[in-house]
Every structure is written in C-alpha cells, then in structure tokens.
C-alpha cells in the first residue's frame with residue numbers, strides 16, 4: 432500500500448457538516464435514487480433507505496414498475512416515480528428540484544437502459560454518484576464521461592474499475608490510470624475494496640474503517656445511498672465521499688462484536704448508521 436492520507440475520525444470530522452438546530456426536511460436536501468430491475472429492486476430499497484438514514488430531508492426512488500409495491504412497502508418514507516416499463520428502466524423523466532442523484536444499483540445493462548442513461552446524462556446538471564450497472568454502461572460508452580457534472584463521484588469495485596480503465600499490473604499503475612481520468616474529467620473515484628481508496632486528481636486517501644463483514648450483497652448499494660444522502664445535505668462531493676466511506680466502514684467495526692463477520696448483512700450497515708454518526712461527533 433502506498434503512503435496515502437489516512438481517513439481517520441479526525442479527518443472525517445473535518446469534512447463533516449452537522450445538521451443545524453433549525454433544519455427542516457426542505458433544508459436537508461432532496462435526493463433521487465435511480466436504479467433497479469426485475470429481481471434487483473432490493474438494491475434500490477437499501478440505497479434509498481441508507482440515503483434517508485444519512486440525513487437527507489427527502490428521498491425519491493426512480494424504478495421500473497415491477498418495484499412499485501415492493502419499495503413503497505419496504506421503505507414507506509421513500510417517495511416513488513416509476514418508469515413506463517415493467518422490468519427495467521427505459522427513460523428517466525422527473526421534474527423534481529434535487530440536490531443529489533445516486534444511480535446504477537440493480538439497474539441492469541439492457542440496451543434501452545443505455546439509451547435512457549445517455550438521454551439523462553445529456554440533460555442532467557444535478558451532482559451525481561454513479562455506481563454498479565451505470566458504471567458498466569459508462570465502460571461501454573467511455574465518451575459519455577464528458578457529460579458528467581464536475582466532481583461526479585464514481586464508486587466502482589475492482590471489477591467495475593477494470594471494465595472502465597482496463598487491467599493493471601500494480602496498484603501504482605491502477606492509481607495512475609484513475610488519476611488520468613480524474614484529471615481529464617474532474618471526477619472523484621471511490622475505489623471500493625479492503626481498504627477503500629478515494630482518488631481525486633493528485634490526492635489519494637485510504638480509509639481506515641471497515642472489515643470483511645462488508646463482503647456481503649448490497650453493501651456497495653448502501654454506500655451509494657450514504658454518499659448521495661450526504662451530498663444532498665450540501666456536502667461538497669469529495670467530503671460526501673470521504674465521510675460516507677468512513678461511516679460505512681465504521682458500522683462494520685462497531686457491529687461485528689454482535690454479528691461476527693458472517694452474520695453481518697447490508698441492512699446492518701443502515702441499522703448501525705446512528706451509532707456511527709454519534710461516535711463521529713462524540
């Protein structure tokens with residue numbers, strides 16, 4: 432591991448923006464979570480709930496019709512807009528006044544969804560967190576990186592990153608390739624792993640929290656929701672990524688005394704967010 436800046440409690444606190452006493456849900460920002468396809472609506476439920484539990488004032492989910500009853504039942508606090516199509520996203524239409532959008536989880540990579548993403552990116556100016564299948568679609572259309580707002584946050588795991596930048600022989604080569612893209616398009620990379628690295632132009636930060644309990648389905652979907660929730664609360668994108676990565680991992684550190692590494696699931700990250708926020712500010 433290179434000599435990267437360590438993301439510890441002191442650094443996370445420096446980048447964290449607490450909720451003020453006279454806040455109301457309109458001042459806490461409105462986030463949109465776009466994703467889901469038949470059989471993977473759970474990823475949007477996880478992401479949207481994590482977004483709310485990170486302090487966003489309002490959260491709307493944009494999903495295919497098949498997910499409507501599921502998400503309204505699973506997370507009643509989340510508002511829902513459905514695509515015209517049943518099983519996957521074919522267009523992204525909304526007229527919401529938003530502070531942040533998180534997209535890609537469970538989205539699938541159907542051709543119609545490629546087209547929907549292209550049209551969305553051409554008209555969007557809202558700060559973005561891009562994950563999972565939206566990253567996989569971008570990897571197949573690399574020229575679309577030009578369409579991203581400045582300081583968009585990408586959250587690939589190593590396999591998603593390989594699809595985006597090609598294979599690498601060493602960590603140094605991986606970081607050099609990521610920094611090239613980061614500089615070219617003003618993009619923030621959250622390279623999820625053990626540990627997670629955050630690369631933004633010349634800066635490389637290394638997270639100090641988390642453990643193997645996080646090697647469980649949906650933990651990345653939850654991270655996207657946390658970062659999007661902090662972004663919706665007017666954190667700068669880099670700050671939202673840094674604090675989000677720190678808190679996400681901290682929930683695993685704090686929970687394993689009870690769950691062990693095996694019985695920790697993505698929902699436990701969401702459950703542990705309260706304790707993680709409190710210990711950040713203690």
Ligand SMILES: NC(=O)C1=CN([C@@H]2O[C@H](COP(=O)(O)OP(=O)(O)OC[C@H]3O[C@@H](n4cnc5c(N)ncnc54)[C@H](O)[C@@H]3O)[C@@H](O)[C@H]2O)[C@@H](O)CC1
Nearest residue numbers: 471472473474535536537538563564588589590648649652
């Ligand atoms: N409950 C749900 O609805 C869930 C939906 N999910 C969605 O399923 C879709 C596919 O996501 P996946 O990540 O599973 O599929 P991917 O095809 O992107 O990744 C799976 C492949 O990548 C490899 N891989 C995964 N993480 C890696 C890492 N950290 N380092 C190296 N190799 C790694 C695996 O070995 C496997 O070969 C995404 O849209 C995701 O959001 C998943 O998050 C799981 C839960």
Ligand SMILES: Nc1ncnc2c1ncn2[C@@H]1O[C@H](COP(=O)(O)OP(=O)(O)O)[C@@H](O)[C@H]1O
Nearest residue numbers: 623624625641642643645646648649650651652
């Ligand atoms: N062994 C590990 N140690 C620390 N963090 C881990 C470990 N395994 C996975 N993670 C974290 O779990 C998350 C996995 O993300 P991802 O693969 O996108 O999950 P999913 O797509 O299933 O939601 C990342 O934040 C990653 O850093």
Ligand SMILES: [Mg+2]
Nearest residue numbers: 563588651652
């Ligand atoms: Mg993922």
